[in-house]
Amino acid sequence: MNMIKNFFLIVLFGFLKHFKKLFYTIFLDRLFLASSYFLRKSMMSVAIEKIGFSSREEAIQLAKSEGFFFRDGAMETGDIEDIHWHKTGLHIYVLSGLFETFDAARDELLIARGGDLIKIPKNTLHAARCPIPATYVVGFESEKAAKGFQPELPEDLP
Structure with missing residues (x-):
């Protein structure tokens, strides 16, 4: 038993x-x-605002009014920036063309056109591409950030 x-x-x-x-x-x-x-x-994520500015000068004034330092940017058709992040937040004032931003945290593709503002918080994983050429003004949180700007690798995200 x-x-x-x-x-x-x-x-x-x-x-x-x-x-x-x-x-x-x-x-x-x-x-x-x-x-x-x-x-x-x-998590903070990429956002697009339909501002409606119509010139580079207006975009620069907007950047300055928000306390940003700016520099010009452009991407050609098919240019791709793989998933990356930045140590500083930035604003992209799209002047012309089409600018696609992939927000990796939300698994969402956002599309900006001329007159739109793309807001990318610091430490936000994202990618970018332009299906047609795009010109834009980039606003940086500081002059130092504007001068030393570079994309960071995803594996280095804190």
């Missing part, structure tokens, strides 16, 4: 041990999915 009892206890404990692993695996998986969803929703 003891052998049957011991056998039953061994099977029961084995089942409970397996069930416990399965429960924790499912629980932790669901917890990770929920936390990553809320993390993505709470």
